Amino acid sequence: MQAIETIELTKKFGNLVAVDKLSFEVEKGEIFGILGPNGAGKTTTIRLLACLLSPSSGSANVGGFDIVKDSMKVREIVGIQTENPSLYERLTAYENLDFFAEAYGILDSQERRKRIRDLLDFFGLWVFKDKKVGAFSRGMKQKLSIARAIVHDPDIIFLDEPTSGLDPESAREIKDLMKSFSRKGKTIVFSTHVLGDAEKLCNRVMIISKGKRVALGALEELLTNTSKPILRITLKKLDQRVIDAIKCFKQVKEVTVADSSSVVSIVLDDVETITPEIIKSVVLNGGLILSVNVVNQSLEDVYLKIVRGGKVEN
Numbered sequence: 001m002q003a004i005e006t007i008e009l010t011k012k013f014g015n016l017v018a019v020d021k022l023s024f025e026v027e028k029g030e031i032f033g034i035l036g037p038n039g040a041g042k043t044t045t046i047r048l049l050a051c052l053l054s055p056s057s058g059s060a061n062v063g064g065f066d067i068v069k070d071s072m073k074v075r076e077i078v079g080i081q082t083e084n085p086s087l088y089e090r091l092t093a094y095e096n097l098d099f100f101a102e103a104y105g106i107l108d109s110q111e112r113r114k115r116i117r118d119l120l121d122f123f124g125l126w127v128f129k130d131k132k133v134g135a136f137s138r139g140m141k142q143k144l145s146i147a148r149a150i151v152h153d154p155d156i157i158f159l160d161e162p163t164s165g166l167d168p169e170s171a172r173e174i175k176d177l178m179k180s181f182s183r184k185g186k187t188i189v190f191s192t193h194v195l196g197d198a199e200k201l202c203n204r205v206m207i208i209s210k211g212k213r214v215a216l217g218a219l220e221e222l223l224t225n226t227s228k229p230i231l232r233i234t235l236k237k238l239d240q241r242v243i244d245a246i247k248c249f250k251q252v253k254e255v256t257v258a259d260s261s262s263v264v265s266i267v268l269d270d271v272e273t274i275t276p277e278i279i280k281s282v283v284l285n286g287g288l289i290l291s292v293n294v295v296n297q298s299l300e301d302v303y304l305k306i307v308r309g310g311k312v313e314n
């Protein structure tokens with residue numbers, strides 16, 4: 001079952017098209033990652049789906065409700081943590097969560113207290129429950145704003161760069177929390193610049209650039225379809241003659257030398273046929289080889305290629 005479906009969703013700010021005819025679907029229980037450079041439209045997309053913004057054109061269905069016609073319903077079943085934490089700085093951590101929990105319809109004060117205690121405990125913020133949020137550090141605000149997003153136990157959770165600004169231990173806790181939500185059947189859509197997080201967490205990712213979708217699919221799929229093998233040769237000493245000789249092969253797509261190292265990375269279409277020839281040529285040109293490895297391009301390589309290419313699918 002689909003938790004989210006968008007059809008040509010578009011948001012314009014004046015002349016700027018921040019989200020440009022974006023169509024995609026998210027399955028129930030899925031952890032779906034949105035990647036893309038600064039200004040690509042990730043936050044705007046998330047804000048549209050959580051009904052914090054209304055679209056200029058196109059449509060979207062979230063949890064069975066239309067984001068324009070049934071925006072009140074959508075707001076009830078989603079939780080959102082976004083870039084600028086929407087917290088009241090003059091209220092304490094406890095008062096903030098209490099306010100939002102009540103606004104989300106949890107009217108029983110005992111029930112609210114239990115949820116808030118559990119959440120603040122989980123995030124290590126219970127000891128700061130009576131501290132005004134204005135005096136919180138960035139990471140503490142970030143955690144509180146995630147707690148705020150889930151205080152009413154929503155079915156669909158939007159997290160906008162949830163681990164940004166968090167220490168490694170807290171970031172790990174958030175990632176574990178995301179996984180446990182997904183196991184409970186909750187749907188999570190999150191944006192991130194941390195490709196490793198996307199790799200660890202997501203069933204599928206969508207890469208957007210200038211508001212447009214440039215890639216969508218399971219990570220392994222993106223990697224196998226886009227990534228090429230790399231032949232990595234470590235030399236005793238870097239020698240331009242050797243590099244020039246490698247570049248002469250027409251099967252060699254790209255040669256890079258990592259800064260201040262003697263490791264040469266060669267992107268190839270087919271490693272098997274050409275590797276022995278390249279090694280022979282390195283030796284003939286005086287290169288002293290310490291090691292040879294074949295590795296696959298990383299998600300970072302693939303991401304950069306897709307984003308720099310800017311090619312829109314279909």
Ligand SMILES: Nc1ncnc2c1ncn2[C@@H]1O[C@H](COP(=O)(O)OP(=O)(O)OP(=O)(O)O)[C@@H](O)[C@H]1O
Pocket residue numbers: 013016017018036037038039040041042043044045
């Ligand atoms: N309220 C607004 N008014 C005018 N322009 C806006 C507004 N919100 C976003 N934009 C513009 O829309 C584009 C997309 O912004 P958005 O914040 O969605 O990008 P993003 O992918 O989240 O970027 P980042 O990775 O930096 O968070 C940008 O060019 C931004 O300047």
Ligand SMILES: [Mg+2]
Pocket residue numbers: 042043044083160
């Ligand atoms: Mg953003």
